[in-house]
Amino acid sequence: MGQANRQRDANANGSTLVDLSKSSTREWIAGSAFALPYLLIAGTFLFGPLLLALYMSLYDWNALDPAQSQFLGLENYRILLSDPDFWNALWNTVYFVVLTVPPIVVGSLLLALGVNREVRGQWLLRTVFFSPYVLTVAVVGLLWTELFNASGLVSYYLGGGNWLTSHDLAMPAIAVATIWWQLAFNFIILLAARQNVSDRLYEAAKLDGASSWRMMRDITIPQMQNPLVFVVIVTFVNSFQVFGQPFIMTDGGPSFSTTTIVLYLYDTAFTGRQFGYAAAVGYVLFMILIAVSATSYYFLGGDD
CATH class of the missing domain: 1.10.3720.10 (MetI-like)
Structure with missing residues (x-):
């Protein structure tokens, strides 16, 4: 009888953990969906330009024809210092x-x-x-x-x-x-x-x-x-x-x-x-x- 009760409690606890896991997953998906528009905007207008600026800083950048830009490495930073x-x-x-x-x-x-x-x-x-x-x-x-x-x-x-x-x-x-x-x-x-x-x-x-x-x-x-x-x-x-x-x-x-x-x-x-x-x-x-x-x-x- 006691073993049956323990088994039933274990099954209940297992079911509760599964429900909590599913609930956490749903909350994560919902939170990600709400955050996605901001992340897309931030990635486009914030992180994108940051990476582009870092890339430009390694070149003698030609704004009219970027393909003609000359790679300098860290030379711009050396000159700056x-x-x-x-x-x-x-x-x-x-x-x-x-x-x-x-x-x-x-x-x-x-x-x-x-x-x-x-x-x-x-x-x-x-x-x-x-x-x-x-x-x-x-x-x-x-x-x-x-x-x-x-x-x-x-x-x-x-x-x-x-x-x-x-x-x-x-x-x-x-x-x-x-x-x-x-x-x-x-x-x-x-x-x-x-x-x-x-x-x-x-x-x-x-x-x-x-x-x-x-x-x-x-x-x-x-x-x-x-x-x-x-x-x-x-x-x-x-x-x-x-x-x-x-x-x-x-x-x-x-x-x-x-x-x-x-x-x-x-x-x-x-x-x-x-x-x-x-x-x-x-x-x-x-x-x-x-x-x-x-x-x-x-x-x-x-x-x-």
Whole structure:
């Protein structure tokens, strides 16, 4: 009798495992079907161009007749590493990142925490803070070009003449325009993250006599960790890929002091017609972005 019961339980368990296996298979097929359109689009417009760019970087690429392109191997990368213009563009980009990333991240966090408080006109403040982000880079560039020229408001109140023609002030001017423009996106992300933090945590902390700084350190920042990591990485990537602002406001000048990597890549490809070399520049930038993103995630991602 006992052996019969054990056999029946074993058969039942076996049947359950088969049902679970079939269910998992059906879920995998359904999930793959939903993901397939995205994978096809990503493969066509993302991974395809990535592989093509890598292929181009190994050639002296002839855009008009690719069949006449000359294979160079890693020569483009060797030339790149000894190219002073590339290193100048890289330094300018790093300088721009240093000028923009901390103010954008910290500023958007402070704005999000401030607007989250119950204040009069809260909706108006949110609208005002987010409104710059709806502008295109062309509008932002032209607007701030007028503000920074010799007769603009910035020069009138702060002096310095035309900031965009000054070797020392041109990059900070572009950074100011970028900070004003990019704060809005991060502000919305962090405001949503702050609103998802339970008020019960703060009520319990107040009962324990925790100060505002203590609640910020032990509740707010840890609870917003993932959105903060996202904001930091996205801001790093956006700043490393800056193109529109220097292109419109200074065209890389004066004396190449605002020529960034992407602007250098653009000039190399479409002015110098060196498409293979430009593809090599793009791939080096790609590897830099991977390294920066991985490093940021390693130090800020915690246990996730």
